[in-house]
Amino acid sequence: MHAPTAESLAERLLRADRAALARLISWAENGDARFSAALDRVYSRVGRAARTGFTGPPGAGKSTLVNEVAKAYRGRGATVGVLAVDPSSPFSGGALLGDRIRMEERTLDPGVFIRSMASRESHGGVAQATVDACDVMDAFGLAEILIETVGVGQAEYDVVAVADTVVVVLCPGAGDGIQAMKAGLLEVADVLVVNKSDLPGADRLARDLDEAVHVRFGREQAFPVPVVSLCASSGEGVAELLEAVDGHRAWLAARDLPAARLAKRAERVRKTVDAEVSLALWGRRGWGAFVAAELAAGLAPHRVARELGRRVSETLPPAPGAPESNFRGERA
């Protein structure tokens, strides 16, 4: 078989070829050099899908819930793409196999596309690979994109931040809401879910969270984060979650969704450039070895840093249209 070109895959994607979609997501996952050329060709079709992220501690019931939410959106007649991202796994799929099997009942439905994605510390990182994968699912024509991330940490926050709406899933037991607050989970939530409402402690957790978000958001011009109690294993309360997500979408739409998305995209460009510049500087351009040598010769770290910072900054060209100034921002 010939290696597919960016052009041929892009064209097949627009003809709704699922194998092409799977291949493009692999390219995104692996940081394949052909990816951006393929995305360029379909980019005018990106931007129609709604993207919802699900995060929370392991075992909270995210996979069970995503499965139910996928079902509910199918019930509304929407096509659904599910992306399960494990930022910690170097292996494609492996760690998420259990989740994938549980999702199996959905995979027989042509209106659903499910994909597990590991993401090694590739070019631009996990969040970049996730946005790329979402973009191709979007261009493919899937209406609802659900992103599940495994684990709790900065990488996971970066991943769910690519979604328009972030759902944080918690459940009673194991440290509860206090843990969530410590972990900064409330900060990223647009909607809070207390799952396992069938278990003792769920009501209490919901009340605590309700209070916590009121304290936090009472004073800000922010979206009033709803707390939704549900039981993912029976599906009870999932309809209410969809309503809460709809509410957040309406709130976004009444503000400036395009601007919000644009800001996220700008951030993404910056992160990619940061990563590229950093690689070039410390690796290919040899400054890593230079710094090591200077430090070994007994120079203080702050002196080495200042000197290197100055030399690098001085070589930075101003952006087209930016005022002429030196690297410190002082006008020439």
Ligand SMILES: Nc1nc2c(ncn2[C@@H]2O[C@H](COP(=O)(O)OP(=O)(O)O)[C@@H](O)[C@H]2O)c(=O)[nH]1
């Ligand atoms: N009692 C109860 N158990 C649930 C509920 N939802 C999920 N679970 C169970 O919780 C465990 C973890 O669920 P899973 O979806 O894999 O969690 P994830 O790690 O967050 O993706 C599984 O054994 C589920 O069957 C629920 O609403 N009630």
Ligand SMILES: [Mg+2]
């Ligand atoms: Mg899971």
